[in-house]
Amino acid sequence: MESIVSQALIGVSYGLLLFMLAAGLTLIFSMMGVLNFAHASFYMLGAYVAYQISTWIGFWAALVLAPLALFALGAFVERWGLRRVHKWGHVPELLFTFGLSYIVVEMVQVIWGRAAVPYRVPAELDGPVGWLQSFNVIFPQYRMFMMAVAIAMLVAIWLVLTRTRIGLVIQAALSHPQQVEALGHNVPRVFMLVFGGGSALAGLAGVVGGNAFVTEPAMAGTVGAIVFVVIVVGGMGSLAGAFVAALLIGLLESFGKVSDWSVASGLNALGASVGPGTPGYEVLKLTLSQVAPVLPYLLLVLILIVRPKGLLGTRED
């Protein structure tokens, strides 16, 4: 029981981190039609910048400053890169961000080297959560903090999008950009803000995710593909869908990783005698923990067959 609770908590915290990434990505996508391939690179950059700042003035300053730096970078990329490419169409826009992801990962290696950097959890949040320990559940405090940040971010996005003037303009520009422009709003600047905001969200995810996991040049690659799976499974452009899908995949990963259940053991438990002589034993003997890396992608394939527009998606294309 205790292990189930702690696995569930690990899954939820990982899922919330994925959601922080997916939120920015899906926001940018639904607004500008641009699939930002560099999004995971911004996540990585957020972690590295936070590491650098935390060595100078500490983690709490990094928590604020690194997302701001990523906001500036994202706005710069939109203003001087994407906006120029916009006139060529969506594929060049996508390819621009794809090329950017190459450059970012190399620049990170130029500046911080190829090995992982020692970006650590702040001392205040080191160690397991006290009140959970009394239930025999060992769960790191920092993961709890991560969840709190993600939920705070979720609430903040929701408030900004629904309760503020700029949020209403963003929502309007999402569906009717020409009309919003005709009403006198600077739509390109709104795009710039959205792209910068999305990058800042990725950066924030990097700040809190970088020290929970490992801050290394490969971290963009490991999470990048999963985030795409999240937004396809959730439904392209749907924030709520991304939330559900991110939690689903987070739980799938955390429970899959520790289970040594396999088809062979299941069949044996039912009375069949499956051994090395059985045809297809190579596949049957694989435990769930061995299959875990493939599970999100299998989910993607399954969703495509059963419900092509995603869990909560509305777009058909």
Next chain:
Amino acid sequence: MAPGSVFPPNVGQVAYRPLNFGRWVVWGFTALLFIAMPVFFSKGFALTLMSQMGIMIIFALSYNMLLGQSGMLSFGHAVYSGLGAFFAMHAMNAIDAGTLAWPVSLLPLIGGLAGAFFGVVFGYLTTKKAGTPFAMITLGIGEMVFAASLMFPGFFGGEGGITGDRAAGAPFLGVLGLTFGPAIQVYYLIAAWSFACMVAMFALTHTPLGRIANAVRDNPERAEFIGYNTQRVRWLMLILSSFFAGIAGGLTAINFEIVSAENVHAIRSGGVLLAAFIGGVAFFFGPILGAIVFVIFAVALSEFTKAWQLYLGVFFVLLVMFAPGGLSSLILMNLRVMKFRKFGRLRDPYFGVLVSALALAFGAVMLIELTYHLTLNVGQGDRVRLFGFLFDTTRANAWVFATSVFLAAGAAFEYYRRQFRREWDAVQVEIEDWIRENP
């Protein structure tokens, strides 16, 4: 001929089809180039370079069947070439063990068939969507195959991959005694396959399927209205493209005699995308050019610097920003200017732009290499050899020199770029006006 048409097939129609002389010259010249290259570049390194170019040409052209011809941006094309390579490698080992009677020279065919098979399976899923979702799904499938390849060490050989011996089986055409042991024989095998695939893929662009694929790319709705199932068309193109990718994979297996999970990795998929786009996806010959440039970056440049991916990325981003048609469109635009005899006006601006760009690149490369040396080659001393000179990374003068070259050249480049831009736009407007007035 559509049913119910006025004319019965081949009756009452006289088609005027002159011999397309230019096309024969181009293809003949390409074949000659393939044959003659080893005469000029006979060193071992040049041979491996050319062999890899031959393989990459097939791979990039097969990729362009998706991106350029059918409008499908795939991020998982290495799946088909990689799986083709694995099957070819297992076949090679079976030949070696004597359980399969099949010439090594035809191994790529096995790779191609394996690629096409997986094209049928995965393509059915991926081609359900077009546009951006297609891109993401192919990425997901690519990651899935890569993760799965590490799960089945029996077939994929785990981290180390599987190896083989390409000199297996009876020598090809006993009389000639071709064993494909020596690199030069492998080169000619690759060249022959490369040329054959080029011709086949070019021919495909002229078939009804190739044409309707273009229609599906440009306007899927209209293609559907004239009675075509767009998903079916995309699927068929993907299967054919996977077939050629599988051939490229089979040749990789022969060339390197080792296939590992890296062959299906996303880096490989990204590489072929870069190659095709750098060359230009709008013209058939674009990816050929792109494959050559890409191999030069990935194989030749990586001999000199660890930062080659950075240079490749910057080069790619600059192309996307300023010449999204790739190198082939740049060449054709300039040829058009030459054809209208206006190139003389561009010569001076070109000179300024190119010289300042070279200086800018020199400064940037120097800065990057100095930084790289400082962070990555910590154990190798303070000195670094750049462009034939030794620089000390701990002393300020190298940094000051590099920075000042970078800044000065950057300013000069911006100046000449504007001048060039003005002249170039003016020339283009003149040409387009002329074309409009003399249709």
